[in-house]
Amino acid sequence: MNSKDKPFDVKVVTEVRDDSNPVFVGQEVTFLMSIRDEDNAAYDLTEVSATNVIVFKRVGDVRLTKTATFVNSGTDGEVKYTTVASDLDKAGTWKAQFIHTKASGEDVPGSVVTFTVLPRI
Numbered sequence: 001m002n003s004k005d006k007p008f009d010v011k012v013v014t015e016v017r018d019d020s021n022p023v024f025v026g027q028e029v030t031f032l033m034s035i036r037d038e039d040n041a042a043y044d045l046t047e048v049s050a051t052n053v054i055v056f057k058r059v060g061d062v063r064l065t066k067t068a069t070f071v072n073s074g075t076d077g078e079v080k081y082t083t084v085a086s087d088l089d090k091a092g093t094w095k096a097q098f099i100h101t102k103a104s105g106e107d108v109p110g111s112v113v114t115f116t117v118l119p120r121i
Contacts, residue, residue: 023117026085033098035077042077049103054081058094091119
């Protein structure tokens with residue numbers, strides 16, 4: 001298996017927030033992800049007919065699959081998705097995972113990122 005067939009290392013560049021900058025239910029949040037291979041090199045995501053999604057899931061809930069868009073040309077491994085009010089609709093612990101589906105149909109998942117969504121008062 002070459003490095004292009006192994007799971008990606010996903011580095012969330014912005015918008016997975018901490019206590020000083022929390023995420024709230026219904027908030028629009030931009031997830032900017034930097035997709036890297038095992039050598040920390042940018043992964044070229046421009047393969048023809050490939051798809052790129054970010055899957056969100058709250059513990060016990062169904063998966064929410066959203067199309068990731070390139071920040072630039074896609075050759076730099078940078079993708080993003082901005083949530084809409086109905087995406088992060090419940091407080092609790094959430095997970096996000098980038099998945100690149102090759103033209104052959106093979107899924108290559110990235111590492112899982114965990115974040116907390118807080119309730120509104």
